[in-house]
Amino acid sequence: MQLVIIPTYNEKENIKSIIEAVFKLQEEFHVLIVDDGSPDGTANIVKELQTIYPAKLHIEERTGKQGLGTAYIHGFKWALKKDYDFIFEMDADFSHNPNDLPRLLDACKNKGFDMSIGSRYVKGGKVENWPFSRWLMSYYASFYVRVMLWINIKDTTAGFKCYSRKVLETLNLDNVWFVGYAFQIEMKYSTLKNGFKIKEVPVTFIDRVLGESKMNMGIFKEAFWGVLKLRKKFK
Numbered sequence: 001m002q003l004v005i006i007p008t009y010n011e012k013e014n015i016k017s018i019i020e021a022v023f024k025l026q027e028e029f030h031v032l033i034v035d036d037g038s039p040d041g042t043a044n045i046v047k048e049l050q051t052i053y054p055a056k057l058h059i060e061e062r063t064g065k066q067g068l069g070t071a072y073i074h075g076f077k078w079a080l081k082k083d084y085d086f087i088f089e090m091d092a093d094f095s096h097n098p099n100d101l102p103r104l105l106d107a108c109k110n111k112g113f114d115m116s117i118g119s120r121y122v123k124g125g126k127v128e129n130w131p132f133s134r135w136l137m138s139y140y141a142s143f144y145v146r147v148m149l150w151i152n153i154k155d156t157t158a159g160f161k162c163y164s165r166k167v168l169e170t171l172n173l174d175n176v177w178f179v180g181y182a183f184q185i186e187m188k189y190s191t192l193k194n195g196f197k198i199k200e201v202p203v204t205f206i207d208r209v210l211g212e213s214k215m216n217m218g219i220f221k222e223a224f225w226g227v228l229k230l231r232k233k234f235k
Contacts, residue, residue: 001028001030001083001084001085001086002027002028002029002030002084002085002086002087002088002105002162003029003030003031003032003075003079003082003084003086003087003088004022004029004030004031004032004088004090004101005032005034005071005072005075005076005079005087005088005089005090006018006019006031006032006033006034006090006091006092007033007034007035007036007068007071007072007075007092008033008034008035008036008038008042008043008046008092009035009036009037009038009042009065010038010039010040010042011038011040011042011092011093012038012040012041012042012045014092014093014094015033015042015045015046015092016045016049017094018090018092018093018094018098019031019033019046019049019053019057020049021094021098021099022098022101023053023056023057025098025099025101025102026102027101027102027105028056029056029088029101030055030056030057030058030084031056031057031058032058032059032060032075032078032079033046033057033058033059033060034059034060034062034071034072034074034075035059035060035061035062036062036063036064036065036066036071037061037062037063037064037065043059043061046059047059058078060074060075060078062074066179067179067180067183068159068179068180068183069176069178069179069180069183070179072089072183073173073176075087076163076168076173077173079168080165080168080169084165085109085164085165086105086108086109086162086163086164086165087162087163087165087168088101088104088105088160088161088162088163089159089160089161089163090160091159091160094206095205095206095207096118096159096160096203096205097203097204097206100118100160100201100203101162103116103201103203104116104117104118104160104161104162104201105162107162107199107201108162108163108164108199111199112197113164113197113198113199114163114164114166114167114191114196114197114198115161115162115163115164115167115188115191115196115197115198115199116161116162116198116199116200116201117153117155117158117160117161117188117198117199117200117201118155118158118160118161118201118203118205119154119155119158119200119201119202119203120138120155120158120203120204120205121139121142121154121155122154122155122200122201122202123202124202125155125200125202125203125204125205126202126204126205127204127205127206127207128204128205128206128207129206129207130205130207138157141156141157142154142155142156142157144227145157145185145227148227148228148231149185149189149227149230149231151188151189151192153188153192153198153200154200155200156184156185156188157181157184157185158184159184160203160205161184161187163191164196166196167191167194167196170194170196171187171190171191171194176190177226177229177230177233178226181226182226182227182230185226185227185230186226186230186233189230189233190233
């Protein structure tokens with residue numbers, strides 16, 4: 001069975017639509033919402049939907065904004081206790097297209113990879129609705145990570161991913177250093193360093209239409225300095 005983890009903070013405009021889009025897929029996916037005390041009532045919308053999808057929709061509520069990385073770690077540990085075989089990271093704002101979930105699953109379930117990445121920067125992948133300045137920053141951030149860590153991943157900062165269960169069982173989830181943008185880099189780097197195989201699957205990344213972006217310069221700074229620290233982690 002497969003689980004899609006979606007962290008949320010103030011996503012009332014998107015949450016119902018993204019959940020229903022996942023459940024409309026031909027392949028069956030369960031959804032876990034990890035909500036950091038959204039004051040806009042996101043969690044209440046999820047709880048209402050649980051009456052319609054009691055076996056497939058789950059929610060874990062936390063107090064206050066604790067960071068993207070800690071939300072996913074919370075979700076990973078929950079998923080491992082519930083015996084899911086494939087665990088996904090996905091945003092709530094439709095920047096990650098739910099229709100791409102089966103392709104990410106196929107790479108891990110049928111093609112022998114341990115992690116699959118929804119990649120903007122491999123052949124066939126692209127970005128829509130981003131200003132050129134943001135695309136440039138993201139593209140060269142991935143290039144910088146690739147050079148500094150010496151890894152052959154085009155989209156090192158991507159947050160749309162599928163993990164096979166054995167990856168999350170192997171990684172020390174209590175020893176993940178970063179909680180923001182650098183979290184995505186660290187998880188890929190740790191996966192590779194533990195001998196697992198990663199496949200990049202081309203996707204179209206579409207900037208959010210509803211709700212407020214969580215991106216800021218502090219997130220990029222964490223990624224920049226985090227890469228230098230990560231080189232020491234596996235020495």
